[in-house]
Amino acid sequence: MTNKAIISTDKAPEAIGTYSQAVKTNNTVYLSGQIPLDPKTMTLVDGDFAVQTHQVFKNLRAVCEAADGTLADIVKLNIFLTDLSNFATVNEVMAEYFETPYPARAAIGVKELPKGAVVEADGIMVI
Numbered sequence: 001m002t003n004k005a006i007i008s009t010d011k012a013p014e015a016i017g018t019y020s021q022a023v024k025t026n027n028t029v030y031l032s033g034q035i036p037l038d039p040k041t042m043t044l045v046d047g048d049f050a051v052q053t054h055q056v057f058k059n060l061r062a063v064c065e066a067a068d069g070t071l072a073d074i075v076k077l078n079i080f081l082t083d084l085s086n087f088a089t090v091n092e093v094m095a096e097y098f099e100t101p102y103p104a105r106a107a108i109g110v111k112e113l114p115k116g117a118v119v120e121a122d123g124i125m126v127i
Contacts, residue, residue, distance in 0.1 A: 009066035012059040013037035016114065021063045022125075029067045029125040033080070034059035035117035049086045049118055053093040056121050061097065069127040071097050076124040077105045083118065084109040090119070 007022035007029065015021060015032065022031045036045050036052035037059065045055045061071050079090055087107055094102075103123065113120050 007063060007067045009062050011039060011062035011066070013039045013042055016042075022067055024067050027127055029064070029069060029073075029127065031060060031063055031074070031123045031125060033078075033120045033122040034063070035114055035120045037115070037117075044115055044117060049083075050089050050093055052117070053086075053090060053119050054096075056119055057093065057097045060121055060123065064125055067125065067127065069125050072099065073125045073127045074098075074103045074123040075126050077103045078122050079105065079107045080110045080113060080120040081107060081118070082110060082113060086119070 003025060005024040006020045007024055009021065012021055012034065019032050022029050034056050036055035037043065038045050038055070039059065045052060057071070064070055064073065081087070081090065090107060
């Protein structure tokens, strides 16, 4: 029998739909997508693409910590971009939050994201 725990923290934006911030089953945590929302105001942070990407990783980190893990425990990361020309910036910002060995990753170009965000990331963490 698999156990299932819902992960929630006020240090990351609350879910804006019919989903949880994360779900933990055994030692695997499935992290829902995070966009660059300020968890206190629930509005997009002001700033350029890099500033918004930093907020995405801060939000992911908060959910990881709520699940008793860290960003280093992420084994698979998906990044969604409305403009793939920001790919290099994603790599620069990501290097500030992750060390080798890096997680497996996909960077996917999409037409649009919730609330007009330009970047979103989700992942799978094993702790």
